Amino acid sequence: MTWWNKYKHVLAQIGIFVVVLGVLVGMGVFVVVSDRKNDNIEQKYYLPTAKYALIDLGATTCDPCVRLQPELTTLREKYGEQIDIRFFDMVRTQEGSSYANAYGVQVMPTLLFLDKYGREQKRVIGFHTAEEIEQIFIELGWIE
16 A cells, blocks of 8 residues: 555645635635734834824935925824824835835835725825825815
8 A cells, every 4th residue: 555545535635724724814814913012023014003194205315205394294283193194214214115115105205194004095196285285184084
């Protein structure tokens, strides 16, 4: 009796298990739950500290990115309680580079408007005034 004849039913069962497991993982049945404070899993997307987030992915060496900072400071002072407004240098920091890769950002500055789960709601590229960004907040229903 060859090893194949002896173990083919076991191998078939393992094969079925692997296929079923693959289908379940693909359907999202298995979810990784972790504590943000003690998380060994590398975080791919930004998780806001408020209900919404506006993240600016740019660089301190980029002129439009630098000109955008006072506009974001104005918005941060006005809406900081309800909207997490952050800048990440995608050239000089690992964190910024990781977020740029996760969201597929290739142009600076890129403003990402995220929900509380870090999902992108809108994206705009280039310099925008505080008033233009406020209009996007209104369009998204973040402010009235």
